[in-house]
Amino acid sequence: MRAELRLDGVKLAGIDHAILENIAARKLPGAVFHLEREGAVYEKAYGRFTYDEGAPPVTPDTVFDAASLSKVLSTATSVLLLAEEGKLDLEAPLVRYFPECTGGGKEAITVRQLLTHSSGLPAGLPARPAWAGKESAHALACSQAVTHAPGSFFRYSDINYILLGQLVERAAGMPLDRFAQQRIFTPLGMRDTGYRPLERMAAARIAPTQRGADAVAGTALHGDLAPGQLLAGVVHDPTVRRMGGVAGSAGVFSTARDVARFGRMLANGGELDGVRVLREESVRLLTTVQSPPGLALRGMGMDIDSPYAQRPRGSVFPVGSYGHTGFTGCILWVDPQSRSFYVFLSNRVYPDDKSNVLALYTQLGTLSAQAAGVAAAAAAASAAAAPR
Known part of the structure; x- marks a missing residue:
């Protein structure tokens, strides 16, 4: 890490405040945040598994339902691997x-x-x-x-x-979950990542998402759940539950540290710790504009500039940065120019899927870029490229 690369402590404190403020407002019970730029890392856990006073605290080892982050962590990456091999x-x-x-x-x-x-x-x-x-x-x-x-x-x-x-x-x-485990999660050292987590870990490590009914109002939620049933280690997405917990759209559970390893691999052009997972061309297809002209800017998996991108990107990360979100309250956002990225995992859907954390997404995107010095880096690069 170059000596001048340090994360901005004032902006990191702003991130802490924003997350804790949302927890106090009962918009989410707990979360883990991870920010990284070329070896400079900030990672912190916040809150508890639920709003109950005696609930376990969230830690960096807490496993979350990654929801639609599955689309990039597993599915799109698997498709590109098979394309590399000429099978698709x-x-x-x-x-x-x-x-x-x-x-x-x-x-x-x-x-x-x-x-x-x-x-x-x-x-x-x-x-x-x-x-x-x-x-x-x-x-x-x-x-x-x-x-x-x-x-x-x-x-x-x-x-x-x-x-x-x-x-x-x-x-x-072979099944999608086995292919992703063999070709993506295991090579990347994503030890706590995969589908159907209860097959390999205790439910006590996994942040719960939703209850089958509102105990106060008695309103049914996700009609396939029994009243009072708590989802912990069982995928939140009802379609994927009907499919047995494994699908291309959702189903992956992970930790912020594991998702950070995936982000680090992308920032490194498809390689991490001497292990190549994706060819550089596949990383390009995954993360740069591949959508038809005139439509929302998407890679073959990653969001770049669609209506869903504007909040997690914030006001500082440039168009050309990329990432994805998950319905349960998850973000991975990467800026290839500054080689910085942030991860946010939460269970904002607990207990009744009624909270809204979109404003928090915008705060996290903006503060993460500022903490990583993205605006300063862009200005320095522009000045260096200017004619003299």
Whole structure:
């Protein structure tokens, strides 16, 4: 680490204050924050697992439901690995791999369009009539019709990534969770990351997300849950629960330290601690604009400049930085120019999925960039490049 690279303590204190203020307002019970720039690291845990006075404190080892961070930690990265091996063609039509998806305008959808959310498919699978299992999810996904011509419209869609997760399984010849574990999480040393965490760790390490009913009002939440049932180590996303806990759209659980290892790998061009996980070209496809002209700027996985990017990016990180969020209250945001990134994991959906932490996202994005000296670095780079 160069001697002049230090994180700004005043801005770090601002991050602490913002998170603690939201905990005091009962917008989230607990969280872990991690900020890093070229070896300078700030990591801190806040709050408790729940709002109960005797609840366990959150620590840096606390495991969180990463929700849609799964789309980049697992699915998109797996697709790109299979493309590197020639087992998938990113420009091929979906129906080449899934002929059963023919119809409803889906013949024109390509793998690229699924990755960039430009397929024209609806946002999610219907919950009724009741269904369960991966096979039922696949049949439902294949029965959907596009609402817009593929390549002409941006809509963030879980269906896109459910199909991509199933595509990984077909191309790899093994389940998505096993492929991601063997090819991504284990090589990166992400020891606490994976699907269905209760198969390998105690529930006591995992921050809970939601209860099946509001104990006061008696209002049913996520109708597939029993009254009072607490989700801890069971995926929060109801569609993924119906699929058995593993899907391309959600299902990964992780710690902030593990997600930071993934972010560090991307900032290093696909390699970490001497282990290459992705080729540099695959990192480029994942993290730079690959969406059709005129649509929200997305990589083949990462968000760059869509309506969902503006809050976690904040007001200082430039367009060209990239990342993703998760519904449970999670962020990974990376600035390749300054080689800085931040991770925020929380269980803001506890206990009833009613809190809103979007304003906190904006604060974290702005303060993280300021703490890492991103604005100063950009100004210095601009001055160095100016003609003399």
